[in-house]
Amino acid sequence: MKSKLSPEILEKYFKGDCNEAEIAEIRAWYASFEPDLDDISALPREEVQLLKQLMWSNISDNIESNNVVDIDRRRSLWRSVIYWVSSSAAILLVLFLVKQQGTRPNTVASHAREPLKEAVSNTAGVIKKITLSDGSTVWLSPKSALTYLQKFTGQKREVTLTGEAFFEVTKDSNRPFSIYSGNVITKVWGTSFRVRSFTADKTTKVNVLTGKVSVAIAVPKETRTDLNNEVMLLPNQEAVYDKNLGQLQKNDKIKDVSIGMWKKANLSFNNTQLRDVFKVLSKSFNVKISSDDERINSDYLKADFTNENLPAIMEILQTTLNVTYSVRNENEFILEGSK
Template sequence: MTRDPGDILLKRYLQGSCTRTEELQIERWLEEDPSHAVRLEQFSARNAPALPVDEERIKAEVLQRIGNETAGKTDKSPAFNTHNTKKYSRREFIVRWGAAAAVILFILSTSLGIYLIQGPGPIQEPVYVERTLPAGKTATYTLSDGSKVHLNSESTLKFPEQFGSGAREIYLDGEAFFEVTSDKDRPFEVHAGNLKTTVLGTAFNVKAFPENQQTQVAVEHGKVSVKKKDSARTSMVLTPNQWVTFDKKKKELKRESGDIRRIVAWKDGILFFHNKTVAEAANMLERWYGTNIVVENEAIKSCVLQGEHKEESLENVLEAMQFALNMDYRFTEKGVVITGGQCK
């Protein structure tokens, strides 16, 4: 019986770097006993990460030997010496063929083992793009999956250049309206303030300015799931014309329903005052027109305004407020100063 080749020679055999004589020695050894193929398989498994196995060479040689033996052919190697006229018994043939088959099985299993050990390669971290808009500016971005994001002024959007095979995650500070391309295998997740909104395909608005007391998610069509990031409780599901507001101070979620047009009107260039105080309206004007608004009269800051202005100039909006509040205003180098006025 051929003696065990040893680890060094086995390693060279698997790498395809041994001489022809050494190959023949190992092949005779493999043919003698199926357990030798198991020994080779175990050795390869222990050293899989370091062994670039020449699989095609080994499989080709083994298959050639099987073909030669089953067809009664001869080979120049000692195992198939033309001067060796011995006929194999059924048992011997099965043992020899079994050893060859074991080698093929070993090759296939080792290939899978190497893949599982080494993995499919390093996982590429997504490359994120960040877009920030100043006051007075809005923009629309198309993401790699075809989804569209309408970003409001003074807002920041962070999203990957290319979405991977998992969840489509993006991050928002400020306000944006999303038109999400449907993909049941890759949920669309928006991280904004204390909330995470998850959808498959829908259109919705997220408002999460850091300086605001509230974070809001409103659904135009489709369905979304909203939950607090630090809570294990079941998500709150929203359907069309529903919105949820998270109070940062109270740590509470409140669901409401109604016409959400006033919530999403900004993306169509409409400035919507719906039960907005003068103080709130002034903040909206600052963000919308990119200028500083000062209300000198504290008494009118709590006055409530109604109305909508589509693609109007700042001066036209101020004229409407002047009529409603009987106030005065003037433009300065720093912005606008509002004086006088009273609630009606």
């Protein structure tokens, strides 16, 4: 390994104060690392290059992390980083970790860059609202679970669902949005629809309210029948997958009336007693809303619900009235006072 670089020059480089000659000196120093006979000479040439790349990556990571450090501590941290990267111990430390863990540097780096996943399990009695990184909204029903990337990358957006959820997908013509629910794959570009795929159910259903959705089965082509082919759904159409028969069927009309809670409505109340508000909401969304608490029933509400579905309205009521609700038998909403 060649001579060390002055920490002062590195400090100037990180601050952006180097002239062209000093920058050239730094780049020459970085390119000068060669395997010594007593440390990394046994490594292949490719791995030596990987060690250098990892070291440079670590330098960059340390610089980026300093951006959030208190100003009074920044200069000392700069010094720590600079003295670290200007010593031969940097490469030797990486080499030690590689030998001890049996992991190559490129593998370590690739794991560090893997997108982080979120797994949300709704064990409460309410419908949980989830906003994804692309702006899409997922309304996760009770006893359901959703897995997704914290930030969508590349040319696709993918989530995995167990149970039931209603999706309002942000339009993106370059990146399809795919939902994996058992053997069923639902793919869209921007639309609103519901997927119901509980493990105990005999069927998986996809109901479309707006836009266009494709539904297919994740099975080998040689095992498919005519009913297994991909189907395209338009608004108010549904696809039903029979788990036992392995068949996918398209219906031109949604048969499940509970889809009504996801249709958006415009409703206005002007100092209306809540018992009457519940009656209007129940009729509008084809559900049953009630409360056993007379204090809630006798309260009054003044509100405008414009282009809102029932779960969104229930969230507003929870915040405004300081109440909670639970879902029973899929279409019954029971309100209680907050404890």
